[in-house]
Amino acid sequence: MLTKALNILNQTLPGPAAQAHCDGPCGVYDPASARIAAEAGLSMTKKILALEPPANTDGAAWAAYLNTMSRYVAIKEEETHTAKRELLVLWTDYFKPHHLEAYPNLHDTFWKATKLCSAVKVEVSLTHAQELMTAIEEIHNMFWASKGRDVPYYTAS
Amino acid sequence: MTKAEAEIHRPPLSRAPVGELIRWAVGRRKRFRVDGRSMRPDLDDGDHVLVRMSNRAIAGNIVVCRHPFKTDVYLIKRVEGVNAEGMMLRGDNRAESTDSSQLGRIPWVHLVGCVTFKI
Numbered sequence: 001m002l003t004k005a006l007n008i009l010n011q012t013l014p015g016p017a018a019q020a021h022c023d024g025p026c027g028v029y030d031p032a033s034a035r036i037a038a039e040a041g042l043s044m045t046k047k048i049l050a051l052e053p054p055a056n057t058d059g060a061a062w063a064a065y066l067n068t069m070s071r072y073v074a075i076k077e078e079e080t081h082t083a084k085r086e087l088l089v090l091w092t093d094y095f096k097p098h099h100l101e102a103y104p105n106l107h108d109t110f111w112k113a114t115k116l117c118s119a120v121k122v123e124v125s126l127t128h129a130q131e132l133m134t135a136i137e138e139i140h141n142m143f144w145a146s147k148g149r150d151v152p153y154y155t156a157s
Numbered sequence: 158m159t160k161a162e163a164e165i166h167r168p169p170l171s172r173a174p175v176g177e178l179i180r181w182a183v184g185r186r187k188r189f190r191v192d193g194r195s196m197r198p199d200l201d202d203g204d205h206v207l208v209r210m211s212n213r214a215i216a217g218n219i220v221v222c223r224h225p226f227k228t229d230v231y232l233i234k235r236v237e238g239v240n241a242e243g244m245m246l247r248g249d250n251r252a253e254s255t256d257s258s259q260l261g262r263i264p265w266v267h268l269v270g271c272v273t274f275k276i
Contacts, residue, residue: 002174002175002178006178006205006276009276010190010205010276014190014205015187015188015189015190015205016189016190016231017189017190017191017192017231018189018190018191018192018206018221018231018232018233019192019193019224019230019231019232019233020191020192020193020194020195020196020200020202020232020233020234020248088226088227091226092224092225092226092227096261097261097262
């Protein structure tokens with residue numbers, strides 16, 4: 001009877017989850033996913049800076065301007081958050097303590113890269129968006145070197 | 158071994174369910190749901206456990222702690238070893254576990270407590 005009551009309790013009011021699984025049992029990691037998202041953030045930053053507001057008070061022109069600007073901002077928010085998430089997964093799940101011996105600046109590089117993701121999201125900063133790309137290139141080089149593979153870095157744009 | 162240490166040593170499948178449930182009812186235990194299969198065969202996906210809040214554990218304990226990089230995430234793992242800085246954690250089912258082999262040593266400050274009972 002006690003067991004039955006506890007089963008009902010567990011089914012109706014489950015406790016907070018304590019994770020007992022692997023984020024990536026497949027073991028497939030690639031900094032390219034972070035690079036693509038960061039590149040989208042850089043592209044949106046450029047587009048936001050280049051978008052000219054209407055010179056007149058025409059309602060339709062302003063509506064179009066605000067609509068376009070909102071879309072740019074929304075995409076920048078979403079993509080830089082994705083970049084941050086991808087970097088955190090790579091940092092916490094792929095890299096292991098022994099990698100620190102080969103790459104002593106690993107933690108610092110990831111920490112700065114994830115902070116830059118936040119900066120690109122919060123600001124409209126071409127400088128920070130480009131610094132983020134540079135940080136991701138460093139991570140790309142560390143990642144593939146740790147696998148003993150020579151994979152050249154490239155960008156889509 | 159002190160009484161507190163003996164209590165920490167208690168295996169997850171306690172033989173005193175009523176005592177554990179009373180402790181939970183009066184707030185001396187926290188209840189968590191196991192999400193995943195890295196602690197099989199002792200704990201399976203969907204099981205519930207009671208946890209005794211603690212700031213220390215010893216090798217062999219099953220513990221719940223906060224993820225060191227995702228503070229809104231709880232982990233449930235077995236303690237493989239400890240030192241003054243923290244604990245090394247392992248999943249019993251290594252094939253499906255993110256643990257100290259990826260996360261490194263988990264500082265004591267992240268420890269929530271030790272599993273005392275599987276509901």
